Amino acid sequence: MVKRIAITRPEERSKAAKEFIENYGAEAVIVPTLELRLENTDSLKELMERFDELDWLIFTSVSSIDSIFKFYPDFVENLNSDCRIATIGTKTAEVAMNKGLHIDIIPKDYTAEGLIEEFERIDLNNKIVGVPRTFSARTILPKALKDMGAEVILAESYKSVIPEDKNDIINLINEILDENIDGITFTSPLTVVNLFKIAEENERDTDKLVEKLSNSTLTVAIGPITGKILDEYGVRHIYPERYTVKDMIDLMFRELNNKN
Template sequence: MSDKKVVALTRPISRSKEAINLIEGYGGEALVVPTLELELLNSQSLKDFMSEIDNLDWLIFTSVSSLDSIFKFYPDFNDKLSDNCKVAVIGHKTAEVTEKYGLKVDLIPKDYTAEGLLRSFKDIDIKGKKIGIPRTYSARNVLPDTLEKWGANVILAESYRSILPHDVSKIKDLINKILNKEVDAITFTSPLTVKNLFKVAEDNKDDLAKVLSNNVLTVSIGPITGHTLEDFNVKYIYPERYTVKDMIDLMFKSF
């Protein structure tokens, strides 16, 4: 019988490669069951945003998906962007992808959250500045709301959408595996990965929460996703640095 640790990943397959490699490097087995799908959008708000980009003072990317969306629909984006526009990102992975797309990163916070980015903006005069944020509309509003409160003119654009997969049969299989204690650990990388799992669980919500708390090592990428786990009464751990690598390293140290 194999003593390999089975680790469930709930993020989209296209975003799971790094985690799979890390888990297998530790001798574990990755079970990829996305509880959400990402849909790239060229929404009306993104079209409106594109008409403003030569006037932007700051551009903020909070996820890789926003970059993928913009460069899918607007491959000449870099030519349109003002040379004076500075770029801020949340997270080292987003910074890497931003630079791959040919953009220079001017600001990355130590704490990879909206709050961390806001702390970095505290010493920057943004009054009257135009700040563009392409993102999903399901994201928290603390970032744009606070920047506006500080006097910035914030332009939000819906560049992608997180949706529940159309076929939830694999998610139901995952829930059964968790309840049958066939999963050793599970990772969550956004609040929606948690919410969608419990949405599919339906009548098994309480049992699922108990098993995730007591029989499965539940790991959140950071405190924001962790708060959603708390809403469902799930005990969890999270790393000091909110990255996939730190999350997987912490998991295997904790076994």
């Protein structure tokens, strides 16, 4: 029987995961539990007004790059030539380089903690660091940069929101409860939080959902940060050594094949 694997990340970010899943002969069930809304907020405008002052620019996701280039298409031409750029993860770096940006740092550990470790080797005292991202992200990175002596310009470049139409998510929850989903992937803490929030709002048994995600459905997180949220809900899960979509899917099918 064909395995059915749920993808909870936004649809525009699901192409690679869908291809990896289908290459294993499985069905990809794309049901985003969050949407990414690009926005030209006041804080992003402030960052762009000061981009010629920046010593560092940090991209923590592809969405931040998409947002800047959507609202400021001449960004590269006007960027301070001395500004250095860091990204979390190779995918974000790849997108940045395709936009004409030179990447100076990609941490080995694709997390905020990994990036902080890299910056601990660099003198950030009195440096100006721009960090465009969603304000729903963890505060550990900007706080650490400030502790290193940097002036941090934190800019909201996109919002992570629950989809307005929740019907597909409710159907996914029902399918998990009915044991019709073989595996599920979570690529950020909010993909987990929103699933449970919608389950509660629609009076689904969250204890039973935890039990099914822990036993009947193989739950895979992209890395330990998302895994920590699953721990908080009591969901048994696994995550790969390298925090990439490909490694996540490969791990999932190794585990599924071992069960057969």
